[in-house]
Amino acid sequence: MPQPDRILLVISILEGRNFPSQSSCQLTVDAKFDGEILTTDPVEFTSTPDINQELAWELDKKTFQLHKLQRSVIKCNAYSTTSTGQRENLGYFIIDIRPLNTSQKIRWYHLLQTKYPKLKPEFSICAYIEDDQTTRSGGGSTTSKISKTPSNTGISSTTTTATTSTRSKHLQPILLEDKGYYQLGSDVPSAEIFSLSITIRSAQNLTYLISSSINLNTQVGYFFDYKLFDNKIKTEIFHNLIQPEFYPERASVRIRSSIQLLRSYLETYHPIEFNLWSENNIIGQTHIPLHKIFKPLQQKSGMDKTFDVLTETYNLRIISLNENENEKLQTIEDEDSQPIVKVEITLARETSINKQKSKNDKQQRKRSNSANTNPSSNTTIVEHENR
Template identity: 90%
Template sequence: MPQPDRILLVVSILEGRNFPNQPSCQLTVDAKFDGEILTTDPVEFTSTPDINQELAWELDKKTFQLHKLQRSVIKCNAYSTTSSGQRENLGYFIIDIRPLNTSQKIRWHHLLQTKYPKLKPEFSICAYIEDDQTTRSGSATSKISKTPSNTAISSTTTSTRSKHLQPILLEDKGYYQLGPDVSSAEIFSLSITIRSAKNLIHSKIL
């Protein structure tokens, strides 16, 4: 939830279609606005990639109106990344921020200058504005960049609703893994400490 007099400019990248099937690669999307670039977490590169993530920029309302007057856009580039870390640009699409408001409408955006012109790949996108009176719905993965008018401060919060995120027990390392084991992914650690226990004598050991 943004602070009063500030808004979130949100881009939800839901899914893609008409892509080639590249099982040996991962797919990411970079979104650039006001000089700040945010990137989705890598997903499996299939013909219908399931991204289901949000990228968001927090800024004050006056700055947002100024961007509208300047006809600023959000430029999104799609990339494939091989297991060796080689990154290739697949094309881009543009989101015009001028018509955006709190209404959440899903649109398909074709990739421009794509390396797959015959397939005509595209992404399902929901771009909207969230202000201090709007409650965020859902729990898509969110990367929030706080960008005041004169500085750019990035922070990241994450949660997930991806149906592909299943916990994997790594017994030799002593923890569960969520998400793909790729070098380009960000790594977060969640620790749980049990400080005390009582009435264990009444428990039944199965």
């Protein structure tokens, strides 16, 4: 988070297009500003490389104004790297910092002096400024101090902070209870409110997770639990492990953010641990791939492409935490006999949600979630859908 007299100069390198596909190579981008070079993490070198990473420099406002007067630029070089570590320059593009401000606008930059002149490869870039008025309230980046020597810009020696190459990995949503949502990143003009929900639809073949010696006719209760934005969600108890019957249960949170930052954050989100409990014991486990929710947009030309609702459904295989039972599961070749839970992930713009609610004829009943780490908060809602 920049101090009151400092700003963050941010470039979001979103994606590329018109590249040759080179499955044996990885792609990186180096960005150089005022003598400091930041590098993206390697990504797969495809015809439309999905980079989706941020690089940023922190400096004081006076120094930034001097850079503008001296017409300083950010020079970005793209590189391919082979499995043997051989690095090849693919071309470069220049970002002029003079017109940059706090508004986030996306534009395409052609690679200059590229080795693929006929293809005309280019990158989608969002460059902007974060100052003390629009900063991330949660201190969203891990930084390392770099002592700088005078550069050829003529600016006197200063101390600058360079963020890690993927600032979104360290960014955390901030709960704003009075507003009923989580704030992710700066509250910039392009920010919108989204609803992120996880629905537990059904489950099958759960008996394979327990020993055959256990009596299934007992009144032992079973339930699932997981965490969504640090809120612990616990489903209602069901008793029939042979034919599990429960209302499809949805947990949702509201998030205010820009599309670019929300995508960058969710795509680096670790899969959510999802457990099946029998009383006080975990008998099965899987992971919800929240990071894949933006997969339908990966083939589109631009992260600023709008959407109303993104929905992905997964049949997740549950593994037993009992080593003996898990060995038995490995012997089951029929996929239809594997222990499965059906999970649906939905990300929707709030405007589309409001439209859908007005047309929705389903009756839903809400219940309070005693397992929620913040029961009084209206930012996490658990609902049941009638069958």
